[in-house]
Amino acid sequence: MTAPVTQTCIRPDRRLGAATVADEMTAHIAQVDQLLKHAMLPTQRAGLAHVLADASALAGWQGVDRGTLPQSWEHFERAKAAAMLADDPSIQAFATGEQAYVLLDLGQAESALQLIEYAHAQNRSKLPGLMHSWLHAAEAEAHAALGHELDSLRCMDLAAAALPADPDDPNLPYLALNLVHLARWRGSCLVQLGDSQVIDSLTDALTGMNGFTRATAGLRCDLAEALIAQGRTDEAKTHLAEAQKLITVAGSARQRRRYVRLSARV
Template identity: 50%
Template sequence: MREQAFDPIKIPAQIWEREETRELLKRRDVPALLKLATQYAGASQVRIGAATGIAQSRISRYMRGLLQATDLDVYERIATGLGMPDHARVLFGLGVSHTDASDPIDDLQQRQQHDELTARLDAAASIDSTMVAILTVDTNNLRLMDRKLGAAAIADKMRAQSNQVQRALHHAVRPGIRTKLAHVLAETASLAGWQAIDMCALSDAWQHYEHAKAAAYEANDPALIAYVSGEQAFVLADLGRPAEATELLQHVHATYRSRIPALTRTWLSAAEAELAAILGDEHTCRTALDQAATLLGDTGHDPDMPYISLNPHHLARWRGSCLLHFGDPHTADELRSALAGMDGTYNRAEAGTRCDLAYALLAAGEPEAAQPHIHRAQQLATMTGSRRQRRRIDEVARLVKRALN
């Protein structure tokens, strides 16, 4: 291998242990010591000069005995350049290198890291099943607040909850508690993802879902994995990539179909229907909607999956939104039925439903009838801070205005 001028000089450790080398060091025999670098490290004068910071011409004169080294600084440069171990430096009349001596600042930083990690591990160790249950309730309460008030109103609470759960999970040691905390984090991150979609912050949404998936995998909950993966598909849809979103949803459905409860399969079927509608595939859309209705039954509520809000009224809302793409004459009736069944706590969802109904009425030649729904949808979108719904509402408002003029 070709010698590199700035490669460090490495004289084998046993050479420094030899009695003859020790005598050279005691005598400060610089020419002989420099020749050790040539003999045992294959170092040229140029390389020795680069390692010691001494000009090659002076190295040559030292080695030929034409110049005598007497300056302590020169001895220090030679010792450092030849990589003398501490015992050799002492024999050479120098102090130890202190390269391994601890830095007070580094010691302080290490102590602080030690204390910080210990504190976090102790805090996580205090979390038991009761505390996990409290965190679960907190996330569910945030979900309820989000439905009514929107993401902006609870942004600080969401950040605090996410940070608390994530910190607890990252420092939890007991496997059982880690699994439960991972489940809470997956739900919390998934909610944050949907809020980001609603705020049209799609890059943030994608990252939230990545965190949610990782937590869901650690929780080893197939239903939760399927749900957060399915929700992530809507980031692709909102990016204008519905084909990829459909492919992702179908993969999730096929992978977990036999391991997830009926409610999750219902949600996935309805989601597939929505994407099929965006793609203009009416047959697939209607088939998926019928499958969702069959799976849902009469109730749809599952206390073990509070993150899925899906009952016959919600499915009617979803169905109406899908059929809107195909000019179905029953769309307005579907959406009116969905509105009648809403309990007033899903303000953002109601804004979307009224927006869909306005589109349906406009398509049916009833722009006047669409106006009150647009007005109420605008109020709700403003109340919840929904940029996603506001864009759709503004678009249908322009279309209705044009139809009335």
């Protein structure tokens, strides 16, 4: 009864931003938490714990996007605890890996990298290929934040190698990852590392980002940053203008901060 609520929140979250489903998610989490507290049978508790872990992980990522980092951390803590109760290594690894982004946004990249590595090492043999791919890519981003170019590129290569031929896994509905997303992710890492020779690949990735408003805003900012590095400020302004529209739709405080920083450079 409760599981579909989380699934129906994922699509509008990606398309319109966290604010559109924030109240619904809060009510959903409170309801499932109460049901879990009063469930007696192990099978009931495991099922409810899985739903709570999924919902809390989504709420945690929404908190990262909205800039409410303390609340986001608490959501991820709940997600991890619920995942352990549900005995679901994938959602536990996912919530732990996403929690690292709280640390990244706080400027604690080394701690973020350690947390992602821990998430990947824990229950490694039980994780499906799609989750391995996502964790490798997340690790690449943490390495990029630390300026570790070779390690970042190595992890992105591992992410591509681990990606299943069919990346649509019904058991991991919270993960949207394919070759286009990995190309965007790799380009973003390279931009962080100061490589401006990724404009063509990032531009190609734009065509596959339909329905991902927040991610597209980030991609536009990546393009703008690479163009600024090449002195192509007029083109950068075009991408920043498009990014601003998407950020307004998504209500992303995270992307808005980046937009402001880049706008000051053109």
